[in-house]
Amino acid sequence: MKLHEKILTHYLSCTSPVDKEGYLYKKKExxxxxxxxxxxxxxxxxxxxxxxxxRHLLGVIVLERCAVRxxxxxxxxxxxxxxxxxxxxxxxxxxxxxxxxxxVKALLSAxxxxxxxxxxxxxxxxxxxxxxxxxxxxxxxVTALKPSTYSFLFTAQGPTTAAVVRxxxxxxxxxxxxxxxxxxxxxxxxxxxxxxxxxxxxxxxNGPAPLYGEWPLVGFDPLEDFRKLHDYYxxxxxxxxxxxxxxxxxxxxxxxxxxxxxx
Amino acid sequence: MRFNxxxxxxxxxxxxxxxxxxxxxxxxxxxxxxxxxxxxVVNFLFYFRTDEEEPIGAxxxxxxxxxxxxxxxxxxxxxxxxxxxxxxxCDSEEQCGEWVDSIIKASYEFMRKNLIFxxxxxxxxxxxxxxxxxxxxxxxxFQVSNGLQLMSPWVKYVA
Numbered sequence: 001m002k003l004h005e006k007i008l009t010h011y012l013s014c015t016s017p018v019d020k021e022g023y024l025y026k027k028k029e030x031x032x033x034x035x036x037x038x039x040x041x042x043x044x045x046x047x048x049x050x051x052x053x054x055r056h057l058l059g060v061i062v063l064e065r066c067a068v069r070x071x072x073x074x075x076x077x078x079x080x081x082x083x084x085x086x087x088x089x090x091x092x093x094x095x096x097x098x099x100x101x102x103x104v105k106a107l108l109s110a111x112x113x114x115x116x117x118x119x120x121x122x123x124x125x126x127x128x129x130x131x132x133x134x135x136x137x138x139x140x141x142v143t144a145l146k147p148s149t150y151s152f153l154f155t156a157q158g159p160t161t162a163a164v165v166r167x168x169x170x171x172x173x174x175x176x177x178x179x180x181x182x183x184x185x186x187x188x189x190x191x192x193x194x195x196x197x198x199x200x201x202x203x204x205x206n207g208p209a210p211l212y213g214e215w216p217l218v219g220f221d222p223l224e225d226f227r228k229l230h231d232y233y234x235x236x237x238x239x240x241x242x243x244x245x246x247x248x249x250x251x252x253x254x255x256x257x258x259x260x261x262x263x
Numbered sequence: 264m265r266f267n268x269x270x271x272x273x274x275x276x277x278x279x280x281x282x283x284x285x286x287x288x289x290x291x292x293x294x295x296x297x298x299x300x301x302x303x304v305v306n307f308l309f310y311f312r313t314d315e316e317e318p319i320g321a322x323x324x325x326x327x328x329x330x331x332x333x334x335x336x337x338x339x340x341x342x343x344x345x346x347x348x349x350x351x352x353c354d355s356e357e358q359c360g361e362w363v364d365s366i367i368k369a370s371y372e373f374m375r376k377n378l379i380f381x382x383x384x385x386x387x388x389x390x391x392x393x394x395x396x397x398x399x400x401x402x403x404x405f406q407v408s409n410g411l412q413l414m415s416p417w418v419k420y421v422a
Contacts, residue, residue, distance in 0.1 A: 001272055002320040005264050007341045011325045016372055019404040043325065043371035043404075044305065059265035064274050064305055083270045090267075109399055112305035115374050122381035122393055129388040 008045065008060055018042050020106040021052070022099065025075070027091035034075065034093055044112045061090060068107045070100070079104050134241050275302065275309040275318045281365045284313060286352030290344075296352060303362075306371045308339075322349070329366050337363045379407050 020041040025034035026048065037048045037058065046061040067082045075093040077100040082089045094100035108114075281303035286296040287310060299319070300311040306325060309318040328340045330348075334356045338348040353359040367373060382405065385393045394400045 001268055001275075001318050003266050003268070003271065004320065004322055004341075007323045007325075007327070009264075010342050011323060014326050016326075017403070019402075043375075045323075057264050061267050062271050062274070062307075065270070065277075083267070083273075087270050087273060088267055105399075106402065106404070109402055109404065112371055112374075115371065115378065118397075119374050119378050119381070122378060122385065125393050126381045126385050126388075129385050133388050 008047075009057060012040065012042060012045075012047055012057075016042070019110070020103065022103075023095070024099075024103065025093040027075075027093070029088075032074075041106055041110060044110050044115075046107070046110075063107065063110045064112060066111075068104055070104060079107075081107065134244060271307075271321060272317055274304055274307070275311075275321065276316075277304050279304050281362065283353075283358065283362075285362075286350075288350040288352075290340075290347035290349055296350070301351065303365055303369055306369050308366065324366055324370050325372055327370075329363050331359065331363055335359050339366065375404065378405060383407060 018040055021039060023036055024039050026037045027034050037050060038052045038054070040047045040049075044063045046063055047057055048059055048061075049057050061081065063081070065083065067084075069080050069082055071078045071080050071091070075091075077094040077097055078091065079094070079100060080089050080091045092103070094103060279302050283301060284298055285301045287299040287301060288294050288296045298313060300313055302309045302311070302318075303324075306323060308322040308324055310320055310322075311318045322339070322341070324339075326341070326343075328345065330338050330340070332338050332350065335353045335358075336350060337353070337359055338350050340346075340348045351362065353362060382393055385391065392400055394402075394405055399405060
């Protein structure tokens, strides 16, 4: 299979920030020796080269569907990326505990699947926070069920993320990804019946495409996008707040009338 | 450059909501339209010969420009080379729109922006950082960029 390398190297060298970089020892598959390499982590891609200044990239590891494991078997401060039966296990060693922990943490949250789960979860929390701010009472259960708002995030990730969550649980305790704990932690706050996470299993493979056009912006300038998004959602909050104030006023008027019962 | 090919091929076999036979044309002069099974998995666009198990190739959907060329055709340009485009012919206007939308939203960088937006907004509305409960507040990848330094006091600056 051809991996269009130029696209990857272009992405690596572009202005978006690097998520982590540093020296690590990488174990050679053949003769089990460790070689020092310079690693650069960006999004769900782990690039490596001999030295930081090198223009020539030795390789890249796509970090999807792999577990991150701490392993002390043959080297100190070692960890590995396990892709599963029939697939590779990449083994690494750091120079100290701090470096090892830092890399393990960074790799645990690197996958696209993980980010997708996180975004979905935060999207829900955001909708709830907006509702609670606007209405002053908890109507969050109704909003949480509104499928149209979240369906645009259910692109290709429904079944895949469900698989990731299952995989996360089946691996050893040290690799129980934060990702796998996200759905359970949030579920604890709500009645399971109302929890829209079921959509992850219900989204049909060949079903209708998620609603688009709802997400107001698809631009590339982060500052502008966020301000516009901020204002766009700010309108909703403003409107909801006004409605709440009006309903409160109406309530107060009613209660004033009944204060004194003159028989 | 070495890469984990077997693992990537395995990834390409995962179920995807966006998988269809499209007419695909490469960016070089002389490239012709060929029928390909095009499949979107995470931030990769895989393309197969119909009925083949292993994809011919994989395109990383980052730093690319997706555009509607006409009612049923969209293009993807990489490497900031606006003229060198991959072309994809769909069966309908609706299908074309779905693909453009899906590809844009599949980008890791796009999703990261969404996350940072939600994180900032949730903090503004509730006073809490939603990433704290997952122990990932300090991860570099989730930090708010310089452009948002005006929003909240706890925002970290990424140099």
